[in-house]
Amino acid sequence: MTFVTAAMLVVLSSSTVSAQLLTVKEGPIVYGHHHLNVTSVEEHKKFWVDTLGGTATKAGTFDVIKIPNVLIFLSARARSGPTKGSSLDHIGFSVPNLRQFVDKVKASGYQMVTAAEVPAGVSVTDDIAARGPGIAYVMAPDGVKVELLQSNGQTAAIMHHHIHLFGEQSSEMRAWYMKVFGATERPNQTSGIISADLPGGVLNFSQSPGPVVPTRGRALDHIGFEVRNLAEFCKKLEAQGIKIDVPFRDVPALKITLAFITDPWGTYIELNEGLGNELFQ
DSSP states (O other): OOHHHHHTTOOOOTTTSOOOOTTTTSSSEEEEEEEEEESOHHHHHIIIIIITOOEEEEETTEEEEEETTEEEEEEESOOSSOSTTBSEEEEEEEESOHHHHHHHHHHTTOEEOHHHHSOTTOOEETTEEOSTTOEEEEEEGGGEEEEEEEOTTOOSSOEEEEEEEEETTHHHHHHHHHHHHOOEEEEEEETTEEEEEETTEEEEEEEOSSOOBOSTTSSEEEEEEEETTHHHHHHHHHHTTOOOSEEEEEEGGGTEEEEEEEOTTSOEEEEEESHHHHHHO
16 A cells, blocks of 8 residues: 555554644744655564664554654565665664664664674774764664764753765765755765755765666655745745645644655655644644
8 A cells, every 4th residue: 555545544543642743833844754664564663663672663554763853654565675775775774883873773683784784994993983982883673774963962862863865966866966956055064975964864865886686565664854935835846846746735633734755866755744743732
C-alpha cells in the first residue's frame, strides 16, 4: 500500500504521540520525518528503540519511532536496496557520549562500518573516527546507514542531527534546497561536505563518485517536511516548474494536508501541513 493510500486510514492521537519535533514552530518549513521500507518492524524496533533509545508508538496503522526532532515511520514492504548508493546516503544523530553509544551498539550485535565509510586519511580508533568531536557509522537493519556524532553538552540521550545527500552535482543540490525550502547556507566546516540548515536538522551534501539511484523503493523511501500553508507552497512549486508527484490533498480525518515531490536527483519528498501539530504537540 502506498503511503498516500495508507495515510487515509490513519487516525492520529495526541494522547499516544507526544512532543518530539522541538523546532516545529521555528520556521515555515521544518524537517519532520524519515520513512523506511522494512522487512521486519520488530527488528527495526530492536535497533531504534532498544539500542538507540527511541520511543515506539502507533500513528493509526503506522509503527513510528520517536527520536527528538524527528519521527521514523516504518512500513513493512519490500525494498530495492540499502540507503548507500541512493541519493540519500545516510541519516545522522547526535549523542552526548559517543564512546558509550558505540559500545552499546556493538554489544547489541550491529555492524560498525566506520573505517569503510570515512574518507581516506581520517584515522579510526575502535570504530570512532577522529573527525570533529568524533563520528561513527553503523548499519541498521535493511542496510540503513546511520551516522553517530559526538555532541558535547547535549542533554538529550540522542537527537536527530542531519540527512546526507549524495550526487554528482552537490553544489547544485544545496542551491536547490536553499531555493525551494529556504534552507540557510552553512559555512563549510568539513572537507568534502557542504551544508545548509533548516529547523529540525542539517542538510549535508557530498559529491558522489558516480551516478546514484532514486530513494523511492529503497530502505529509506522518502523524507518529510512540515510546511506552513502547504496549498500556497505547492502553487509556488508548480510556478517554478517543479512537478507535484502526488497532488495537494486534504485528509480531514487526520487534520492534515499532504503532497509529494521528487528532487532533481531522485530523493522522494513528502510535504505535510498539520502532521507536526498532531504528532509533536
